[in-house]
Structures are given as structure tokens and as C-alpha cells.
Amino acid sequence: MELAKAYDPKSAEEDHYKRWEESGFFRPEINQDPNAKKYSIVIPPPNVTGSLHMGHALQHTIMDVLTRWKRMQGFKTLWLPGTDHAGISVQRKVVEQLRKDENKSPLDIGREEFIQRAWKWKERYGNTITEQMRREGASVDWTRHRFTMDESLSLAVRNVFCTLYDEGWIYRGLRIVNWCPKDKTVLSDLEVKEETKKDGKLYYLKYPVIGSVPGAVATGEFLTVATTRPETMLGDTAVAVSPSDDRYKHLVGRTIALPLTNREIPIIADEYVDAEFGTGAVKITPAHDPNDYLIGQRHDLEQLLIMDDSGKMNAAAGEEFVGLDRFVARAKVVEMFDELGLLEKVDDYEITLPVCERCKTIVEPILSEQWFVKMDEMRDIALDLMKSEGVPHFSPQVPHEKVYTGWLENLKDWTISRQLWWGHQIPAWYDEDGNVFVGRTEAEAVEKAGGKTLKQDSDVLDTWFSSGLWAFSTFGWTGSGSPPYEGGVAAASADGVVLSGAGEKNPVAIAPGSDMSGDLETFLPTDVLVTGRDIIFLWVSRMIMLTKKFTGQKSFEDVVITGTVLGKDGKPMSKSRNNGVDPIEMFDKFGVDATRIYLASIATGADIKWNDIGVETYRNFANKIWNATRFCLMNAEGITVDHASLMVDDMPLPDKWIISRLNKTAIDVNKALDKYEFHTSVSLLYHFFWDDFCDWYIELKKDEINGGDAASTTRIITILEIAIRMLHPFMPYLTEDLWLKLPGTSSELHHPAYKNPVATAPGSDKTVMLTKFPPGDVAAIDERAEREMDAVIDVIKKVRNIRAEMNISTAIKFTVHIAADVGIQDVFRANEAQILKLAKAEALVIAAELDVPRASAKAVTNDARLAVPLEGLIDFDVERTRLNNQITKLTEEKTRLDGQLSNANFVDRAPAEKVGELRDRSVELEGQIATLNQNLTSLS
């Protein structure tokens, strides 16, 4: 079989995925070993509004590597895919579409119609990312695809809500919350980010003090307060000073005539106020500031709300202000204070403002009635799990474990209601008097209300509430008895339209009538969660708490936190910076496999600046693998992969050596993957394949293989087959493509758990992804062979060095003289052909001592002395320089060692083994230096 000269990723990417998926290879049911242990991962569900970015590509690669690796180890493996309904994001898309296409607002069409449109939007555009995941080669079980608004997941949400409400863990309350005036919804603390404004201002407002009795005349005295939000003064209901502030003691108990209003407000004393800060007097706006709210409660102050849900001033702000945007009102307040002579001064002030994570609108703290989850017990659940079992185990552990526990310890209640239409509507109903009835269904609520007519709460739940259930709701848990979810069956929307795209390709491999009702028992707890550090609080922590609370199980044992892929400018990729790199473009340019293995080569958790050259390196690697296979196949007529060929006793040295290297690599790759050190395993595989297998093994064996030596060819093809298996989790397309081309591959080579997969078509059951991942065999490690091979390699390298430094054309063949101990002489003799070929020499003279003319170039290795007679070719100056360079290098090393060895402290205190090691090396160096010096002397 002849392969193309270069690897073309496109065709491999197009050929294999569909067959894998349709053959059911991604499904745990493919595993026929009743005793197989399970391995499960749930995907962090990407937003349905999303398209693949480099962060996804990184995380998906890690998850797929783990999934494919464990599957090949014979685990009953499930990687469960899905998408998140992404409340605000989808709502915004639909609102925008409505405005553009029909110039209508959501209110124009009403809630029901709006939700219909949202479902349609989701159906039409929500599959972008799932299609892109197929391109990535993600071996997810598409028949188990979940959407956070699937019927069964929605049922789980309602049940969880009701249970938490019944237990008092969910409550409705009036609080200062973060309000986004653009999205017109409340936000949780975690959805609020900060933005520093250097050009902020601090306004000093003079408030006229009046007498101690309400209605008394002004005293002519003023109390100055400083504020960054002057417009909120319209909602002031007090001014507070520190109780220990002598400057203002006499004012406490008196009142202020609040300018621009006709209200009188009290001057109060409260410990919260820091006399040293600003003017020492603070305006108190209980309805628009969290601290003021608390002070207001302590002093029983009125809570005056002066804005509406879009950030415009309402009637309470006064006639002159009603309807004005908060920033227009701010300017007007300042202007009017100035006119009244009450604006003391305006200072420049650097300020950090809270902004909406998504739309960057400045968040307004306002008093509002919302639903909350009480986090006290929730926090304890998570902390206990960490303290008692160390779960989850973070990789990397530092700093995430500490950040996670630290955050838990300071946890505040979670605002879960959102003023949106797209999402899980809160299962709470109200009667005409505002009494609340919580139930799984309207009927249940009505029953609780004694048959009264009720109206459902119009809010929906925070998106993270449903994703917090993801680790178990996806496995069919609903909270209502046995899981009713039927695998692959799409969820239905309110109008009965089949909505989910999942399961449309019901593969033959799924036995008719198979259900997934055992999934919860089988796959929970999941083994590992792979995600970014930005959602540790938003998602990871909540999943840990809610899973434990509702199933009694851990959601996952381990959490792998991936780093951030930064743009070429070293900053996080973002649309506004326009520094993003599209994974799909990389796939097109370098191939999916190259992109994947490059991403896997990044140290776990480390941020990395994107560079195309990194991917190019692995594109070249893919081509190298392709060409190594090409070479093997060119000579493989009548040969088949045969694992017994690696078990024979008397193999030539290069074969013993490569088998030893292969097994060592396999053992180390498995160890690295066990520790989630993906970059270590990539590096091991890269160097094994390129350096050991290609640069040395193929070159050493080339003549035998070209000469039709069947045993050698069988062996190299078999070693290649094992190497391809090890590379498969990282480079699935290339390895599948090549593995299928290897002679003698069949489902007979599959892991015992996959010996008889149900095939859709003859031959299609054959795949590298169901072979056994090489575990590596300690018994196959041959240290002696590795030492001997190193000796041979050293000789070849030294001769090559002589040729290069002496600038001798490869057309000129010369004789190589080797002097060495008797034992190692045999090794050189046995590998004479290899040395001659790779050193491009024509003859080898092996003896105990060198016997060469003066005009020879010389070198030493750890095991031998070398000489190459170069009559008429040698440049003595160059040779002297060569020798001197070597002497210098070795002498430097020896000086350093001897320095250490002459240090009594070192000899006394360092481990004897270490001291012995250094001593041996020093003696060795001494001999080598002496030889080189002799060589130098004999030149002159």
C-alpha cells in the first residue's frame, strides 16, 4: 500500500466521525464486560447561543483524551454532552431579532409567544456548538445529549425548588440587589464585575441643618456629605455621623432640610460611619445602597425608591426629575445644587463601578423583592466534603483549593430570581392578597391555596440554578420517584413541538427498548469535572452542594481547572480586543489533531499565549507519524501486525532497545494521565515517536526492512501499531486513519470488553478507539539494552560530529576505529552494519587500543575511544580546536564535581549514593580528559 506523501487532515476528519458515532462506539453500552468499572464525565454545558472558542477546544480536548484513554482501558465510559439554555443571552438574541424583523418589543407579543420564539431560535441556531464538537472529534454519547430545559431536567428544577422552599432553604425577601437597568433583571453577586473609572467625581453637597424640632427654621449651619452618586440624594432619608465624632455631636437628633425636596430627614449616629473618611458625614439612601439599607434598618428609616426598572427616576424623585435617566438626573442635581450655592466642591476621584458582566451597563443597587437561597447549610455541605474527604481534588491543587474554600467561608445568600421570560419559571403562585403557594404544578399550588385562583410568579430562575443540578439531572434524576427520562427522546415544548436535536440518529447499536434508567446509579458520582476557573463559584461549588443535598452523592471526585488561552497580545481573547483565534480556522489550517495535541501540551492550569507555531509543530508531528507509517507500509507486503513478534528471546539490540523504550513510555504516559499531567504525556509521546522510533529505530532497521526481512518488518509494524494506540486519545483522526491501513488490524485486536461490537456494516466495527491502551510492561524494560544502545548511539554521534566539524562530504567514506573494553566491543561488533550506515563509514576496526596514523580525528564517549584516519582531509587547526573544546567542556564538569567532592561537609552529609555517583563520574571524566590530551599531544 502506498500512502500520499504528506498527511492531509481533511479526508481523515471527514471519514471517521460519522462511523464512530453511528456504530455506537461513544456509548457506554458498547462495553460488554459486566464487571467493567464505569468512567463518567459530564460536559460543562456550553450556552446554546455560543460557538466554539479556544477555551472550549482546550477543555473538550482534555475531556476527550480522558474519555478515549479510559475507554481503551476497558472502562464503561460515558462523556455526556449537552447545552445550557443561557437565560439572558437567549432572551437578548430574541428581543433583538424581534426588534429587527418586526419592530416589536416582547410586551407586544406577550410572554407565551415570546417563549415560542425563543424555542424556535434555539432550534434554529442552538446547534452550532454541537456540530462543532463533532468536528473536534469529541467522543460524547449524543444519544444522551441534554438541554437544561428538557422536560425531565425542568421537572428536577421544580422539585429541587419546592424541597428547598419547604425546608426553608429558599425564601422570598426584600433586599438590596444588583439591578441591570438594561437587561431589567436582578443579577447575582457573581454576575457583577468591576470597572475602574479614572475620571470619576466625588461631589460634596451641603445640606442645611435646621432646629431640633421638626419644622423649626434653618440654623444657618450646613452639614456637608460627599457622594459619587448625587442623584441618590433624592432618596435620602437620613444623614449619619460617627457617634464618637465631636464635630457633629451637637447635630445628632436634629434634622436636615433636604434640598430639591420638601422633606426633612434626621441626623443620626451610627458606628458604620468612619469619622476620618471624607467629611465624616454620610448621606443615607436605604433603597439604593446595601450599607445604607442596613443602617436604615437599625434606625427604622423610610426606604424611598426613586428609580424604575430601567434606571429612570420615578415619581418619588419629584416632579422635576421623573422620567429622567439616572445620569441625566445626576447632572441636574449637581447643577441645581450649584445654583443654590450648596455645591461645596467637586473632586476628581478614581472609582470602581459595578457593571453587568454581560452588557457592561453600570449596575444599580436597588431595593427589590426577590427569591434567595440561604447558603448556610449549603456551604457546610461543601466545606464538610472538603474537610472530611478532600473532595473535590483540584488539579492543580494550588491555588484553587484554597480559593474555593475561602470563598465558601464567606458565602452570602444567592439571588436566584431573574426578571426574564426565557428559563425555568419559578414554581410559586400568588393569590390576590399576595400570599405565596409553592408547588410542583399549578394544581398543587391551587390545592394548597384551598382552591383559590392563583397567578404564577412571572420571574424565572437563574440559569446557574438548573446547571447546578447538571451532575445528576442529566442522568435522569427528577426528584419524582423513578427517573422517567427516556434516552434519546426529545423534550417537548409547551406547544408539543419536538425540540431537542438529540437522539435523531438512533444508532443500530442501541438495542431496542434499552433505557437509561440506571444511569444515575451507574454514573454518579462522575469521575472528573473539567472546566475553567471563572465558573468555580458560579457552577462547580453549587453542583457540589446540590448534588450532595439531593442524591447524597458526590458530584465528582476531581476537578481539573484549565488555564486561559490568551491572545497573541497576552490578554484574554475577547471580541472587543479583537484578539481571538477561531479554533475552526486552526482546524482548517493545521488539522484537528494538531490543534488538539497542541492544546493538550499546555501545562495543566497554566495560561498560555496563543501561537500558531506551536500548532504547526504538532502539524509537523502528525506528518511525521504519517510518513513513518508510510515507510513501514511500503515494505509490508504479506506482513501483519503480530504482538507475539515482540516476545521472542533473541532479538537484535535495536529491537530490545525500542521495546524497552516503548514500555517505559507507555508506563510513564499512563502515570502522567493518572495525574492529569497531559503535557507530560504529550512530551513523552512526541519524543518517543520522533526521536526514538523515527530518528533511531527506523534508521537502524532500514536496511533490513528494505531488504525484505519479514521478522523485522513484522516487529516494526507491531511497534508502530502500539504507538498509534497511545497517540489515539490525543490525535483520534490520524491514528484511526493509519491504524485501519495497518495490515492485519481487525476487531480481534480490540480490548476484550469490545470484542464484539454491534456493527452497522461489515468491517465497520474495526477501530483503534476500542483497542487496549498500552499499559506498559515493567518486565519488558531492558536497562542493559538501553545502556548498550546508548553506547552505539554515542559512537555514531561522535563520528557525525567529526564529519560535520571537519566539513567532510558524505560522499567520502572513511574507516572508524573504536577502542573499548572487551564486553562492549561485542556490542559494537554486533551492530557494525548500523554504525557503518548511520555514521556513513565504510569500515569499522574494533580493538582494545587505537592504532591509527597521526592524521586522525579523535573523540571519546563514556564507553569508547574513537579515531577516524583522515589522511589529506584533516585540518589540524580545526582538530586541535575540536579537541580543546571537548577538553574544556569535560574539565569544567570535572572541576565542579571535584569542588563538591573536596567539600568535607558534602561528603559527610550528602547521601552516600550521591557521593559515589559523583566520584565515579569524576574518575570517568579524568580518563576521558587524559585521552583527549594525549590525542592533542600526538597531533603536534
Added chain:
RNA sequence: GCCGUCUUAGCUCAGUGGUAGAGCACUCGCUUCACACGCGAUAGGUCACAAGUUCAAAUCUUGUAGACGGCACCA
């Protein structure tokens, strides 16, 4: 303000007590019959800085500088 991470070859990054590594770029040489997305051979680093612990520090401790991240506060 509190907590944390990073600083290693020109570039992008590995390396966590015992002789400093990779890929790319650079220099030199190769139309060697798998691969120029290649082969061979070199060169290149006071491991940010300072002090300490240790027989021994890129690695541990403390401090300094710079870059970045999280949390809190912000009248």
C-alpha cells in the same frame, strides 16, 4: 485593602533540592530511495533582583521590582 499566581535561551513554554530542557527562530552542512511539514551538526541562559535555610537552591523561606488574577471596600 486582603489573598494568590507568574517572571527560565531571541520567541512560546516545560522543569519543584543534586551536571539547566523542548519547539520555533539563528549558524553550518545535506536534492541520504518515509517525511524539506525533512535529515545531520553547532551556537545560545548570573533560571527578575536581594538576603536567608541547606553539604547542595531555578526549585524551600523572607523581602524588593514588574506582569496578571480573585475577593472585599469605595460616603
